Amino acid sequence: MTASEHPDDVPRDGPELDGPELDRALSETWGDKPGLIGWLTTVDHKRVGKRYIVTAMVFLLLGGVLALLMRLQLARPDSGLISADRYNQIFTMHGSTMMFLFAVPVMEAFGVYLVPLMVGTRAISFPRLNAFSYWLYLFGGAMVWVAFLRDVGPDVGWFSYTPLSGPEFSPGKRADFWAQMITFTEVAALAVAVELVATILKQRAPGMRLDRIPLFVWGMLVTAFMVIFSMPAVTLASSFLLSDRLVGTQFYNPAEGGSSLLWQHLFWFFGHPEVYIIFLPGLGFVSAIVETFCKRPVFAYPVMVAALVTTGLLAFGLWVHHMFATGLPRLGYAFYTAASMSIALPSGVQIFCWIATMWDSRPRFELPMWWVVAFIITFVIGGLTGVMVASVPLDLELHDTYFVVAHFHYTLIGGAVFPLLGAITYWFPKITGRMMGRRLGQASFWLVFLGFHLTFMTMHFTGLLGMPRRVYTYPAGLGWDALNMTSTVGAFILAFGVLVFLVNIVLSLRRGEIAGDNPWGAASLEWAATSPPRPYNFAHIPAVTSSTPLWEESLPVFSGLRVKERELVLTTVVDAKPDLRDPSPKPTIWPLLAALATTGLFIWSIFSPWALVYGAIPVGIAMTAWFWPKSTPDIGREPVIE
Amino acid sequence: MSTRQTFTGDLSVLPTHGFGMRSLTWWGVIAYMLIEGGGFALMGGAYFYLMSQETVWPPASLPPDLLPGVLFTIIILLSEIPNALLKKAAEAQQRDRVLLFIVLLDLIGVALFVIRGFEFAHINVRWSDNAYGSILWALLLLHTIHILTDWAESVVLTALMFTGHGHEPRRFVDVSEDALYWRFVWATWLPIFVLIYLVPRLL
Numbered sequence: 001m002t003a004s005e006h007p008d009d010v011p012r013d014g015p016e017l018d019g020p021e022l023d024r025a026l027s028e029t030w031g032d033k034p035g036l037i038g039w040l041t042t043v044d045h046k047r048v049g050k051r052y053i054v055t056a057m058v059f060l061l062l063g064g065v066l067a068l069l070m071r072l073q074l075a076r077p078d079s080g081l082i083s084a085d086r087y088n089q090i091f092t093m094h095g096s097t098m099m100f101l102f103a104v105p106v107m108e109a110f111g112v113y114l115v116p117l118m119v120g121t122r123a124i125s126f127p128r129l130n131a132f133s134y135w136l137y138l139f140g141g142a143m144v145w146v147a148f149l150r151d152v153g154p155d156v157g158w159f160s161y162t163p164l165s166g167p168e169f170s171p172g173k174r175a176d177f178w179a180q181m182i183t184f185t186e187v188a189a190l191a192v193a194v195e196l197v198a199t200i201l202k203q204r205a206p207g208m209r210l211d212r213i214p215l216f217v218w219g220m221l222v223t224a225f226m227v228i229f230s231m232p233a234v235t236l237a238s239s240f241l242l243s244d245r246l247v248g249t250q251f252y253n254p255a256e257g258g259s260s261l262l263w264q265h266l267f268w269f270f271g272h273p274e275v276y277i278i279f280l281p282g283l284g285f286v287s288a289i290v291e292t293f294c295k296r297p298v299f300a301y302p303v304m305v306a307a308l309v310t311t312g313l314l315a316f317g318l319w320v321h322h323m324f325a326t327g328l329p330r331l332g333y334a335f336y337t338a339a340s341m342s343i344a345l346p347s348g349v350q351i352f353c354w355i356a357t358m359w360d361s362r363p364r365f366e367l368p369m370w371w372v373v374a375f376i377i378t379f380v381i382g383g384l385t386g387v388m389v390a391s392v393p394l395d396l397e398l399h400d401t402y403f404v405v406a407h408f409h410y411t412l413i414g415g416a417v418f419p420l421l422g423a424i425t426y427w428f429p430k431i432t433g434r435m436m437g438r439r440l441g442q443a444s445f446w447l448v449f450l451g452f453h454l455t456f457m458t459m460h461f462t463g464l465l466g467m468p469r470r471v472y473t474y475p476a477g478l479g480w481d482a483l484n485m486t487s488t489v490g491a492f493i494l495a496f497g498v499l500v501f502l503v504n505i506v507l508s509l510r511r512g513e514i515a516g517d518n519p520w521g522a523a524s525l526e527w528a529a530t531s532p533p534r535p536y537n538f539a540h541i542p543a544v545t546s547s548t549p550l551w552e553e554s555l556p557v558f559s560g561l562r563v564k565e566r567e568l569v570l571t572t573v574v575d576a577k578p579d580l581r582d583p584s585p586k587p588t589i590w591p592l593l594a595a596l597a598t599t600g601l602f603i604w605s606i607f608s609p610w611a612l613v614y615g616a617i618p619v620g621i622a623m624t625a626w627f628w629p630k631s632t633p634d635i636g637r638e639p640v641i642e
Numbered sequence: 643m644s645t646r647q648t649f650t651g652d653l654s655v656l657p658t659h660g661f662g663m664r665s666l667t668w669w670g671v672i673a674y675m676l677i678e679g680g681g682f683a684l685m686g687g688a689y690f691y692l693m694s695q696e697t698v699w700p701p702a703s704l705p706p707d708l709l710p711g712v713l714f715t716i717i718i719l720l721s722e723i724p725n726a727l728l729k730k731a732a733e734a735q736q737r738d739r740v741l742l743f744i745v746l747l748d749l750i751g752v753a754l755f756v757i758r759g760f761e762f763a764h765i766n767v768r769w770s771d772n773a774y775g776s777i778l779w780a781l782l783l784l785h786t787i788h789i790l791t792d793w794a795e796s797v798v799l800t801a802l803m804f805t806g807h808g809h810e811p812r813r814f815v816d817v818s819e820d821a822l823y824w825r826f827v828w829a830t831w832l833p834i835f836v837l838i839y840l841v842p843r844l845l
Contacts, residue, residue: 194670558649578653
């Protein structure tokens with residue numbers, strides 16, 4: 001049966017409605033209102049995703065400025081540049097900003113932007129929740145930064161250990177702003193995780209079976225499940241902390257049967273998977289880039305997927321290695337050492353698969369590939385020091401020294417930020433329609449890469465010589481002076497490289513070479529959309545017949561979605577057979593208003609427990625208005641064949 | 643898009659709603675169950691961790707009085723009968739029966755709130771007395787928030803079903819998912835009941 005056979009039919013995409021005419025109709029349906037209203041009400045995953053990316057990059061710069069301040073302070077011994085109190089706030093805000101406001105959000109942001117395009121659908125699932133999530137993230141980040149600038153910034157480390165963060169040792173509201181920032185960002189992250197799971201499992205283009213999903217999308221799926229299983233732990237931990245501080249519960253107070261170590265268990269049950277939540281999307285970027293520039297599918301696809309899933313599972317089994325110094329039963333030491341070492345296996349497997357992919361092809365070394373190589377070198381070094389500190393006797397020696405700082409910056413910057421910079425370079429043409437400049441790109445690459453290794457390679461030695469973390473200054477003559485100065489010089493080179501990267505972005509936005517739909521000759525579906533994509537992503541829903549659809553002879557498509565309604569197609573979970581036509585929600589102001597009401601509740605509850613009662617009323621009203629259908633009941637308007 | 647495009651199929655023949663795992667809402671609800679179920683499980687873990695710090699449990703008070711808790715458990719278990727009928731009616735798109743059962747469940751919700759008030763009154767410890775008191779209050783409060791949010795959602799849905807929107811097939815899908823979520827709310831109560839009422843008595 002074809003579209004024209006419906007009795008009283010409505011316009012649908014297909015051979016009769018195609019080209020500019022179809023574009024006009026779909027743009028009308030899927031576009032936002034112009035101007036500020038459109039900006040505030042949009043639920044387009046591409047606009048929200050871009051916003052998320054830009055905001056996360058602003059937080060990266062803010063966190064980077066804090067890092068430079070710390071390096072300035074530590075450049076010389078006995079420096080009086082920054083007071084101990086301010087320094088505590090600075091390193092706490094650096095870690096918290098980088099983990100909660102930059103790393104996790106930027107990875108989810110790329111998921112929000114790219115996943116619907118890569119699976120070939122018109123919109124993300126639950127698009128209003130997506131808008132709500134962005135606003136909540138923005139307001140939470142702004143809250144903690146305003147508090148910091150007004151000298152009520154958290155000062156107890158990004159992990160906020162009790163009893164230091166408890167009511168006895170941290171009076172005032174500093175720790176509360178930290179704990180509530182956690183609530184904001186975790187609610188936002190969980191919302192995105194739910195959207196990504198539903199989008200990936202139900203909205204894939206027909207024919208995109210589970211074994212044809214791009215590896216980046218697999219990475220995001222595993223990441224989303226990890227968010228779902230790990231983030232409740234930190235939300236619970238910080239809620240307990242807030243209530244200890246606000247209403248006198250005794251969760252973390254050993255004098256009344258509580259336990260400080262309970263905090264560490266709950267925090268690291270989240271905190272260790274968190275590292276992989278940041279890292280798995282990075283692996284996804286690498287797989288996408290390697291596939292494109294080697295012009296062949298990544299070697300051993302099923303092994304790659306199994307490695308991603310295995311990493312996701314193992315990541316939940318090794319949180320206690322952050323607690324080796326707290327004293328554990330012998331069996332605990334042995335178990336968590338073994339678990340920590342075993343997670344190196346799936347990471348190693350993936351690295352060998354990428355190397356095999358490159359080996360078996362003639363890779364084109366465009367800029368994104370440079371970042372992949374930088375990633376492999378840097379991450380392998382970080383992985384090796386990881387295996388070192390997984391061993392208890394060595395960990396007890398190196399715990400809380402700069403060696404650990406060096407280790408996790410190698411894994412996080414090497415494992416996530418380098419792939420991210422590669423990903424920005426790689427997808428910039430898709431997002432903006434223009435290529436990023438080559439020469440500035442190469443300059444920024446070398447500055448960042450060399451600046452990074454100068455800064456952090458040095459820190460291994462500073463740590464081996466015994467310099468502890470989180471000290472605001474140190475006396476001269478301990479053998480740390482030259483090493484610290486070297487790290488500071490490296491940090492400024494790295495920062496200059498980031499600046500050049502940003503200048504390149506700004507210049508390329510204005511006068512970069514026009515990209516076209518598929519400038520790299522890539523295989524995945526996002527490159528079938530225009531650059532930048534239209535509000536509806538695809539004029540017709542693509543039909544997928546392989547894991548590299550754009551390298552096939554042609555890309556067949558489906559007809560038959562309504563064009564006057566926001567309609568998309570749901571497919572079955574495993575085989576991606578077309579199953580339902582589903583409406584996609586329209587733009588509305590209510591997610592923003594609901595986020596404002598929620599922000600009011602969260603900030604109020606720093607000061608009074610009654611916020612949970614009275615603050616919930618405006619949230620309830622906003623949510624009800626959000627969900628209440630605005631259109632007239634649409635019963636019987638369109639014939640449905642079932 | 644490529645100019646060589648060929649049309650391989652027509653999506654207009656697909657239906658516009660489906661129940662259970664065919665619907666997007668179902669996946670959203672399941673994902674939220676995982677999140678909240680994870681939260682409950684971790685809270686249970688915290689409970690046993692705190693218990694392991696004490697020599698006696700409860701440390702310095704009587705366990706909560708059984709009567710309100712048992713009454714609450716019986717009623718919330720019985721609520722599954724109208725809930726199952728509601729889900730069935732929604733999936734058969736029988737609006738009259740949906741309205742009957744959803745109103746009945748809203749009323750049961752009110753009764754549950756009253757009993758929950760008695761549960762708090764007979765918990766025999768304050769949240770600020772010791773960690774035992776803190777975790778008991780946390781468990782009971784978290785579960786109450788779940789009942790409250792699901793009840794509020796149900797009431798809004800009830801109002802919606804009485805309007806013209808109540809004839810749309812998609813609203814029946816919403817009702818069906820709402821009934822699914824209620825199952826989660828009563829199912830999670832059972833382990834929490836064990837933690838609050840039985841463990842302090844038996845272990």
